[in-house]
Amino acid sequence: AYKLGQNYLPILALSGWLSEQPGAVVKTVNGSLQVGVRAIPIDPEGRYLLNWYGPGGSKGVFKYITFSSVIQSASALRYGGVASLPPGYFKGKTVIVGAEASGLKDLKPTPFSSLGDYPGMEIWATLLSNLRNNDFITIVPDYLNVMNTILVTLLAFWAFSRLPPKLSYPGLFFVLVYIIALAAYLWWAERILVNVTMPVTGFIFAYAFIFFNEQKDKLFLKKAFGTYISPELINVMYQNHEEPQLGGETINGTPLFTDIQRFSSFSELVSAQDLVALLNEYLTKMTDILLSEGGTLDKYEGDAIIAFFGAPVRLPDHAVRAARTAVRMQKGLSELREKWRQEKGRWPDVVSQMRMRIGLSSGEMVTGNMGSKTRMNYTMMGDTVNTAARLESSAKAYGVYTQISHHTAALLGEEFAMRELGTTRVFGKKEALTTFEILDYTKDLSDADRELLALWPQGLAAVKNQTWTIAIKIFEQTLAFERQFEGRPTNPSRVYLEERIPYWRAHPPGKNWDGIWALSSK
Structure with a gap:
């Protein structure tokens, strides 16, 4: 219907149908055209949404009869002949007259226009039906x-912001499919038209909003921590909504300290430019190992690497990751030594013999952004940190390259081959500490390593029992196995044979001896 002011003027098909409803009262009620008891849905402008039955044209829903066949049939009935249409063919039928010639410009687009535009009379026929x-x-x-x-x-906002992706994406996808499927069912079964564009648009808007906020937050985390931790851990931080506390927070973690043995002597034999290239190659390989195990890089101090495990992302297996990093670093350095050895003529022998010491300890420590208002660093502090640093430096007293505290050793499983070095009071510390050496992964031990590890506890037991002759005999046996380790200026067996047992023999510890050896230097 056409709207004229407050009134509606019926169009052709509606006028024809109204002629079939004599006496019916016509009025508009609540967005519909009320004809008697029947309500025809229209919009405020009087427009009606056609319910199309299918394709149009001569092979479509409605029957097409050409004018030529009507004229031929009338002529045949009047003058004799065979009519193409039987008499009374149009009786009881509604006939809509129109043209399908394109030149008359009455071809209209319909929902089936992909099959071609159809004559305007299709619209009247559909509306009337x-x-x-x-x-x-x-x-x-x-x-x-x-x-x-x-x-x-x-x-969508709630799911994208609160649930992990493995739950939110499948769940919301199901909701979206359900809405579209329900709308499709209501359309095909009941001809109820549900606007799915609006909820889908809302869904997309929510996703886009959350996505861009995620990218902004991830960019912030990447800028803040990208140089400290791996991209994988940054993603975990975001997904778990874990952000470090400004000013520091107490965690259980494992600090890691490394230092190259006698690195100061390198500068005397290698040019400054080559020294930088050498150090960069070394630090790159070690840092890649550190980050791949989930460690956080605190800082470089010359050739030293200072790092920790357990923050800013909580790692229940922080000690295992740190120990694995230490073993992999030692193996990585062995690979670098072989590489440098192959680069004959470029490096002095001291480079191809490079060794590093590593210290680990586990326990409570404080991590967070520390420093001044204008310059802060994400770092760690605490007694556990100091202990790890002392273990790295005191490893040279034993001639070992990876020394860990008993706190760390207690958190490691059979993956690692370890031996107790003894109970010492580390220089600068009041409390005694039992320390261990990590030799390698258990699966990678040689036969000599296994024999050494079998004998070693017997030697320590003899020391604690103050049976010095037995201890000397055992450590002389372990000394033979110690010699397989290249590049060590000393070793634990020699430490007991040449330093500690002679001292204890000269100064008997007594019956209530606690077995502690005090280190007099770092």
Whole structure:
């Protein structure tokens, strides 16, 4: 219907149908055209949404009869001949006259226009059939579409921001598919038109909003921690909503300290430019190993690497990761030594013989952004940190390259081959500490390593029992196995044979001896 002021002027098909409804009262009520007891849905402008039955044209839903066949049949009935249409063919039928010639410009697009535009009389025929058969399309009111959109958008916001992706994405995808499937069912079964564009748009908007906020937050984390930890841990931090506390927080973790043995002598034999290249190659390989195990790089101090495990992302297996890093670093340095050895003529022998010491300890420590208001560093502090640093430096007293505290050793399993070095009071510390050496992965031990590890506890037991002759005999046996380790200026067996046992023999510890050896230097 055409709207004229406050009134509606019926169009051709509606006028024809109204002629079939004598005496019916016509009025508009709540967005519909009320004809008697029948309500025809229209919009405020008087427009009606056609319920199309299918493709149009001569092979479509409605029967097409050409004018030529009508004229031929009339002529045949009048003058004799065979009519193409039988007499009374149009009786009881509604005939809509129109043209399908494109030049008359009456071809109209329809939902089936991909198959071609159809004559305008298809529109009248469809509307008239809708009216006669009550084939109306029910349009869901806008307020329900808006409520549906708000609900879906809020649900998407909640899911994307609160749930992990493995739950939110499948769940929301199911909701979206359900909405579209429900809308499709209501359309095909009941001709109820649900606006799916609005909720889908709300869904996309929520996803886009959360996505861009995620990228912003990830960019912040990457800028803040990208030089300290691996990209994988940054993603874990974001997914777990773990952000480090400004000013520091107490955690259980494992600090790691490394230092190259006698590195100061390198500068006397290698040019400054080559020394930088050498150090960069070394630090790159070691840092890659550190980050791949989930460690956090605190800082470089010359050739030293200072790092920790357990922050900013909590790692229940921080000690295992740190120990694995230490073993891999020692193996990585062995690979570098072989590489430098192959680069004959470039490096002096001291480079191809490079060794590093590593110290680990586990326990409570404070991590966080520390420093001044204008310059801060994400770092660690605490007694556990100091202990790890002392273990790195005191490893040279034993001639070992990876020394860990009993706190760390207690958290490691059979993956690592370790031996107790003894109980010492580390220089600068009041409390005694039992320390261990990590030799290698258990699976990679040689036969000589295994024999050494079998004998070693017997020697320590003899020391604690103050049976010095037995201890000397055992350590003389272990000394033979110690010699397999290249590049060590000393070794634990020699430490007991040449230093500690002679001292204890000269100064008997007594019956209540605690077995502690005090280190007099770092």
